[in-house]
Structure formats: C-alpha cells, structure tokens
Amino acid sequence: MAKTILIPVDFTPESLNTLKLALKENSISGVNVILMYSEYLTDSITDLLFYSADRIIESHITPDFEETISILKNRYETDIKTIKIELFHGYNINSFKNFIEAKRIDAIYIPKKYTLKLKKNGFDPIPFIKKSGLPVQEMEWVSNFFNS
Amino acid sequence: MKTQYKIALFLIVANTLILIVFGGSVYYFLYNYSYTDFYKRLATRASITAKYNFDTDNKNAESIKIIREQHLEKLSNEKEHISLINSFNDLKTFAEKSALPLNFIKEIYTNGKGNLQIGNTFYSGTKYKAGTNVYMVIISAENYYATHHLALLKNIILVGLFFIIFITISLSFYFSKHIFDPIRNITYKVKKISTDNIHLRLEENEKDNEISQLILTFNNLFNRLETAFETQKNFISNASHEFGTPLTSIIGEADVALMKERSPAEYQETLHSILSQAERLNQISQSLLFLAQTGYRENRLNFEILRTDEIIWQAKEIIDKLIPKNKIQIDFSLLPENPFKLKVSGNKQLLTLAFVNVLTNACKYSNNKNVLVSIASSNHQVIIEIKDQGIGIPASELQFIYDPFFRASNTHQFEGYGIGLPLTRNIIKIHNGLLLVSSEVNKGTTVQIKIPLIQYSEMKF
Numbered sequence: 044m045a046k047t048i049l050i051p052v053d054f055t056p057e058s059l060n061t062l063k064l065a066l067k068e069n070s071i072s073g074v075n076v077i078l079m080y081s082e083y084l085t086d087s088i089t090d091l092l093f094y095s096a097d098r099i100i101e102s103h104i105t106p107d108f109e110e111t112i113s114i115l116k117n118r119y120e121t122d123i124k125t126i127k128i129e130l131f132h133g134y135n136i137n138s139f140k141n142f143i144e145a146k147r148i149d150a151i152y153i154p155k156k157y158t159l160k161l162k163k164n165g166f167d168p169i170p171f172i173k174k175s176g177l178p179v180q181e182m183e184w185v186s187n188f189f190n191s
Numbered sequence: 192m193k194t195q196y197k198i199a200l201f202l203i204v205a206n207t208l209i210l211i212v213f214g215g216s217v218y219y220f221l222y223n224y225s226y227t228d229f230y231k232r233l234a235t236r237a238s239i240t241a242k243y244n245f246d247t248d249n250k251n252a253e254s255i256k257i258i259r260e261q262h263l264e265k266l267s268n269e270k271e272h273i274s275l276i277n278s279f280n281d282l283k284t285f286a287e288k289s290a291l292p293l294n295f296i297k298e299i300y301t302n303g304k305g306n307l308q309i310g311n312t313f314y315s316g317t318k319y320k321a322g323t324n325v326y327m328v329i330i331s332a333e334n335y336y337a338t339h340h341l342a343l344l345k346n347i348i349l350v351g352l353f354f355i356i357f358i359t360i361s362l363s364f365y366f367s368k369h370i371f372d373p374i375r376n377i378t379y380k381v382k383k384i385s386t387d388n389i390h391l392r393l394e395e396n397e398k399d400n401e402i403s404q405l406i407l408t409f410n411n412l413f414n415r416l417e418t419a420f421e422t423q424k425n426f427i428s429n430a431s432h433e434f435g436t437p438l439t440s441i442i443g444e445a446d447v448a449l450m451k452e453r454s455p456a457e458y459q460e461t462l463h464s465i466l467s468q469a470e471r472l473n474q475i476s477q478s479l480l481f482l483a484q485t486g487y488r489e490n491r492l493n494f495e496i497l498r499t500d501e502i503i504w505q506a507k508e509i510i511d512k513l514i515p516k517n518k519i520q521i522d523f524s525l526l527p528e529n530p531f532k533l534k535v536s537g538n539k540q541l542l543t544l545a546f547v548n549v550l551t552n553a554c555k556y557s558n559n560k561n562v563l564v565s566i567a568s569s570n571h572q573v574i575i576e577i578k579d580q581g582i583g584i585p586a587s588e589l590q591f592i593y594d595p596f597f598r599a600s601n602t603h604q605f606e607g608y609g610i611g612l613p614l615t616r617n618i619i620k621i622h623n624g625l626l627l628v629s630s631e632v633n634k635g636t637t638v639q640i641k642i643p644l645i646q647y648s649e650m651k652f
Contacts, residue, residue: 067524113569117527 045073045124046149051168052078052128053159054103056111064182065152066119076126077146078112081168084132096130103162104128131168139171148177155181195367202363207356214348221344225337230306233315233330236263237304240271241319241328266332268312276300276318276325289329299327311338373402381409389417422594429596433475433608437468444468478610482595485541485617492538492621496645499533499573500526500566506546507564510554513547517554518561525567532568535642537622542642545618548611549577549638555605557581557635568644572624575640583632592628601632 048065052058062076080103085091116123129146133139151172159167172179239259243252272289276282282300286293291307291314299305299316307314316329377393384391392413393406448461503521510517527533553562560580567574584592584599591597593616596609612628619626624642 063525110569110574113571114525114527114567114574117529117532117568117570118525120528 045075047075047077047147049077049079049143049146049148049151049172051153051159051172052080053161053165054080054105054108055160056107057157058154058159059108059111059115060157060184061152061154061182063115063118064184065180066115066122068182072122073124074122075124077148078126078128079131079168080128081131081133081166082162083134083164083166085164099130100128133171136171136174139168139175143175143177151175151177151179152182153179155183157184195371198367198370199360199363202366203356203360206359206363210352210355210359214352218341218345218348222337222341225334225341229313229334229337230315232266233306233313233332234304234317236266236269237315237317237328237330238319239263240273240330241317241326244273244328245319245321245324245326267335269330269332272329272331274327276327285327291329296327299329374405377402377405377409384413386420389413389420425597426595429609430479433596434472437472437475441465441468475608475610478614479595482610482614482617485614485621492541494536494538496534497537497539497542498530499535499568499575499642502539502542503546503564503566503575505543506550509543509547510550513551514554514559516559517550518559519550519554520561520563522563522565525565527568532570532644533566533573534645535573535622536645537642541618541621545615545640546575548615549640552611553577553579553581553636553638555581555607556602570644572641572643575642577638577640578635579637580635583634583636584628584630585632586630589628589630 050059050062050065052061059078062078066074080100082099085094112126116126131139131142133142153169153172159165159169161167236259239255243256243259246252246255272285272291274281274285274288276285282296283293286296295305295307295314295316299318304315304317307316311333312331313334314329314331316327319326319328380393392410395406395410396403444461444464448458453461500523507519507521510519550562550564557579558581562580563576563578565576565578567576582601585601588597588599592599593613594609595613598607598609616626619640619642622642624640627639627641628636629639630636
C-alpha cells in the first residue's frame, strides 16, 4: 500500500536533503510525499477573506526549490507517486494531530541538526512533530543539497 | 517631422477640439432653452389675459389685471389678439384680422394651445372657455433675449475661443520645445564621448524621473564599454607577455649557445630547452585559436544527442592519463532513473574539453585533494556540480575569471596561462548553458554547469 510521508521544509533546497535521505535509506516504492511549511495565519480579516493557500505557497517558493524537487522526482521516479506542498496553520498539538489524520500521514522525517530557516510568520513545527505520536525519523546531513 | 512639432500639433488640435465642443454646446443649449422659455412666458401671458378679459367674476379679474400690469414686464413689441369664437367662420375672420395663418388658429382651436414663430416675432395662443362662450387669445412679442443676448454670447465665445487657441498654440510650442531640452542635452554630451575619453560620464541628477534613468542607463553602458575596452587592452598586453616569455628564453638560450664552441651534449640540452619553450608557444597559440573559434556562435559545429554522464566519464578518463594522482569521485546518488533526462544536444569534443578544463583546474589548484562531481537533472536541465577543496578564488577577482589570460593573485605557484575558464565558458554558452562559479579562499571552489535537456516531446518519434 502507498505510504504517505511528511517532511517539514522551509523552501530552501537544503531542507529537501531530509527527503533525499529518507528516500535513499528506505527504499519504499509508491510513496506520497507531503512537504509541510508551517506558518501562523494572518490576523487581518481582509487577508483572511482572500486567503489562498496556493498564493501563499507561490509567494514563498523559489526556482531553486522547484528545481530541486524536480531533481528528486527524476531520481526516484518509480518510488515517488506524488509530491505536494501543504501549509500548516495550527497553534497547538491537537491541530497538528488533526492535520496528520486528514492527510493520512504514516511517517515523518525530520532533519537532525539543520534548523529550518523561518520566514516572516513562520514557526518551527519540530516540537509538534516530536509529540505527535507518529513514527519520527531523524535524518542527519551536513552539507548542501549536492555532495552529501 | 520632428517629435517636437508632432507634440505641439497634437496639443493644439486636442485643445482646440475640446474648446470648440465646449463653446458650441454652451451656445446650443442656451439657444434651445431661450426659445422654450420664451414660449412659456408668452403662454402665461395669454392665459392671464384670457382670465381678466373673460372671467365672470369681475372683481377678481380686475385684481389680476392690476397684478399683471405691476409685476409682469412688458415684452418688446408685445401685442394681444383676442376673439370670440362661435363658428368656423369666426376662425377665418380672426385669421384675417390678426394676419396669422389659418392653420395656426385651427391648431389652437383643436389642441387648446399652440406656438408659432414668424421672423423675429413669436406667437403663443390659448383657448379659453367662459360659460358657453369660447375665446381665443394670442400673444405675440419679439424675443429680445434671443436676438440680443445670444448674439452677445456668440461673440464672447468666439473671441474667447480665439484668445485661448492663441494661448494654447504659444504654450504648446514653448512646452514641446523645452520638454526635449534634457534629451538634447544628453545627445550633445554623449556625442562628445568617444573612444579617447570613454572615462567621461554624464552628470547624474538626484531626481528619480525618466531622464535620470536614461542618464543612468547611458552611464552603465559606458561602464560596460570601458570594461570591455580595458579587457581588450589587458588581453593584448597579457598575450604579448605570454608569447614574449618563451620567445625571450629561446633567444637567450640560443644566444648563449652560440657564444662559443660547445660539446654536443650541451647543444642537445639547449635544443631540448628551446623545443620545450617552442611547444609551450605552440600550445598557447593553439588554445588561443580555439578560444577565438568558440567565441563565434555561427560556426559549423556538429551537434549530436549526448549523454552527460558518458561525457563526464570520458573527461575523467582523460584526466586519469594527464594527472594519474587525481582523486575525482563521481557521485551518482542524484542520477535520474530515466536516461532521457541526461540527454543533451551538443558537440562531444567541445563538451568533453569543457569538463576536462574544469576538472583539471579542480585537481591542479587543490594539489590533488578530493574532487566531487555530482550529476542531477531537473525537468529542463542537467546540473553538474564540481566541488574541490583547493585554494579558491578571492571574491574581488571573481568577476575577472572569464577574461583571457587573467590569473588570480593566489595562483603563482601553479602553472597555467588563464585560457581554460574563458574557453569553458564559451563552450557552455554555445550549448545555451550556464556556468556558475562560487568560491571561498582556501576552502575550495564550486563550479556548477547547467545544460538544457533535449525536450522530451522532441525525442518521441
């Protein structure tokens, strides 16, 4: 059965190292990848009225990041079924558990030493992930996306 | 036609049109209004006249007459025609008596009221019933307002129009002449700058408008031109230096050898030294020729479909022969599963040469430390990253690395004459690729080469 795995990212190519290692070490065929970026929801009512997840993702995404995703897609063409970028806006552990349940996530991979480079309004989801009760694997890597 | 006159003409025509439409509409609407208003006034007078003439209540009629005489101003040439109408014949006699067309009288009889204009005189009539009698009242007057006031208005508008058009024309010419002053200024100054005084720049003003942007653009252009000139000058001095050194040493060796009789072994040694210098000369001139050839895009190159990983293996084989101590590792951990994602269109010899150049540099300037080569491919391009742990390039000199014969300040202990990287860049450019170099002194240099893939749709047969 297809597995769904979750990787926290910060829209830098480096943060995709976690995914690269996860795919390298666990040769799982047919995996759905969800790249999660966590960000506090805006307080402005007008902003909320015109809220669009796609637009937020588009504002953060860089050509480098997209290119890195396509490199990984090409490398693990048979393993990866889909790669999706999702936003997480929750404030507490319960909302994160809901998120996991809704997305039917089976496993989470997080970087061991790398700390996510947060943008404005972003927050670090690692504490939630560690308390979520799902199997969490820490991936250790040091250098940039190439040559690791 | 000069742009200046175009602008002036446009302004004049546009303003005149607007003025004419404005003045014309003011006149037209006022003209219309004065007529309807005048008929209304006549109609009011007619009905009042009928009231005080035929009203059965005499007292009331008298007071209405007084009010009319006191408050309603007398119109110019105002006349009243009153008649009792009992039969059709009465209409006829009334028409004859008042010298009005019968049709008008009939119209008033059937409609109850009617308006008519004959020349400057306006007529307004009304039918009035008092008991069993039917009366008809027609008031006529000349429209003093229309004939005099409107004529005055027409004059005012026409004179105003001419004045304003005159002002518009002079303003338009003044404006169109002076709006191009800064541009004429720039043209004048740019004309003065030639190859002899290319260091001159236009004066930049603080304001952030189109003109200052134009000046900035020109200055940037001059900066680039100046750099190109400098590069060319440097190239000549560097090239003559590179050619001069081996030549001087050849001449020196030959001179010394010819000073007196020497043993065959000594001659041999001299000849060997001369030969090696000549070979070096040959190498430089050949690589220069190659650089010049790859500098043109429009030359007949054979492009074929190539696999990037194969080219890298070939380059590595060549390096293995040139530098047997090299430690090049090729990392395939990001190699795409689909071999189509590695295929590029290119010239095999040139691409191999490019990679050999970069790899040789990586080995040479790191004294054969580890060199890591990784290949990855996105949907549009193959990315090859070559990372060494060498001496690096000082940040201030990164911009010059593509100048022929340029060598970074920290490369004195290494042999080379600075043609490899420019040549590599030319080759990558021919293949529509990108060459990115980032470096940190004493830590190493990372070279990223990106070459566009052959698009999948083109390859499906």
